[in-house]
Amino acid sequence: MKRREFLRKSLAASMALGPLATFASPRLDSLHLVAGPEDRARYMARMLDTLCTQIGPRYAGSEAYDRSAELIAQELALAVPKTELDEFSLRAWRLLEEPIFYCGGRSLECYPAFGSAWPDQNGARGVLTRQAGAFEIVDPTSKQVTARVNISTYGRAVTGVIDPASENAHIPTICIGKQDVAFLEDAVASRSTARVHFKAEFIDDARTSNIVGTLPGETDEEILIFAHADTQYNTPGANDNTASLIIVLMLAHAFSGTRPKRTMTFMGTGSEEYMLLGAKHYVERRRAEDSLHNIKFCINFDSLTYGPNLYVHTLDEELRQIMGSIHHDLRLHNEFDPAYPIAFEYPGAVRSEAHPYAEAGIRTIDLNSRGYDEEQLPLWHRPEDTADRVPPDCVENSFLVFNEYLRRIQAL
Ligand SMILES: [Zn+2]
Known part of the structure; x- marks a missing residue:
């Protein structure tokens, strides 16, 4: 039983x-x-x-x-x-492997949002851009946003939530800590590329x-x-x-x-x-x-x-x-x-x-x-x-x- x-x-x-x-x-x-x-x-x-x-x-x-x-x-x-x-x-949603966020020669701590879409096996790649309250990785050719990078409110990286019915639910979304914001702003200024890898599944x-x-x-x-x-x-x-x-x-x-x-x-x-x-x-x-x-x-x-x-x-x-x-x-x-x-x-x-x-x-x-x-x-x-x-x-x-x-x- x-x-x-x-x-x-x-x-x-x-x-x-x-x-x-x-x-x-x-x-x-x-x-x-x-x-x-x-x-x-x-x-x-x-x-x-x-x-x-x-x-x-x-x-x-x-x-x-x-x-x-x-x-x-x-x-x-x-x-x-x-x-x-x-x-x-x-x-339900489940993360299947450790996420990686790679930018400007560094790997930064990050967590995908619960319910987020995930990139294909090549990862979400592109040029890092700054948005209000977040960063985005944008494909330089298609100009499509390949990943969204939110910023933690209080300190280091936290999880978030994506409503699957929301407009941007198809974009892989991660969150980084406040301590990495200055580094990423420099990366934006120098037009650095970035990539995000993780795998998840819906149940x-x-x-x-x-x-x-x-x-x-x-x-x-x-x-x-x-x-x-x-x-x-x-x-x-x-x-x-x-x-x-x-x-x-x-x-x-x-x-x-x-x-x-x-x-x-x-x-x-x-x-x-x-x-x-x-x-x-x-x-x-x-x-x-x-x-x-x-x-x-x-x-x-x-x-x-x-x-x-x-x-x-x-x-x-x-x-x-x-x-x-x-x-x-x-x-x-x-x-x-x-x-x-x-x-x-x-x-x-x-x-x-x-x-x-x-x-x-x-x-x-x-x-x-x-x-x-x-x-x-x-x-x-x-x-x-x-x-x-x-x-x-x-x-x-x-x-x-x-x-x-x-x-x-x-x-x-
Ligand atoms: Zn609570």
Whole structure:
């Protein structure tokens, strides 16, 4: 029996005992895992080790993602009586060989964008030109762009994403680090040639999944709390977004064994890094099942560990005020930098994975963080985003804030 099948069957078997029996089961009280600060630190370290160090990169459609999804489902099954892998199909992408970007006698670090077209075996060749915010390699005869070279926002080369439906999806696209920009500008000035080699493939009808755990409440009204569980292909993704996903699990443990007023759904989404597919799939599925209207509140975490200042994106004034008063009441003053309030409201709409939920009229907050920018932001979508780079204070603060937030919105 495949492991996933086994998991599904064993979960179904435990559910067959009925809600009362499973509720009484000591297996479904996992509060002890997160009872005190030391328990929480230990839990975070253990899960980061499992997911980031032992498994590593977990990109959409990869076997590593599937393995991690099973482990995450097992963790959720300790906390809540109903757990499932919510599968969906995607056209996956896989890099088949190390990329090479050669210019001006040097080989530069680069990563192809996830979903990028790839050059033929001769490579993408031509003269390097400068464009707004990027470089391009242009065939001197045909004047066609043979490759696009994006520049990392924060530091060394990172991955990116190409939407296969976009206008330039046929152009092989890589990203280089900021440290190589001056060198490449000189190469443009001296009309140097450049070439890019890599091989990739698309996998039609690949499968991936969201991991969903439900704690039944007294009513069908529901609170959905989620964080993406996938990573880019070149990184263990400890800060983006594994630590935040583990905070979702910790919150599930914190409510384990209780019967809250509103049903609570804890979710890890698949394929966020590739076009937000998991969150979009789940909202459509709930719409098709005619249960989307049950979801009254939605909370989305993406990278809560870039610093002690939570970036709160919401269009809901009452929820914004609740976040503010929690910081006040828990005395979570930010002594790191008085110029940053600990709860900072990012101006503008709710973005990213939370967007379709806010669009559907669900009261949504979407969170990111800042404060340790210099140390943390250069890790983004990089191999160095490892388990040891997650700041423990951000984990503990986030747990305390959202444990309290969930209790307050339960009472609304
Ligand atoms: Zn992310």
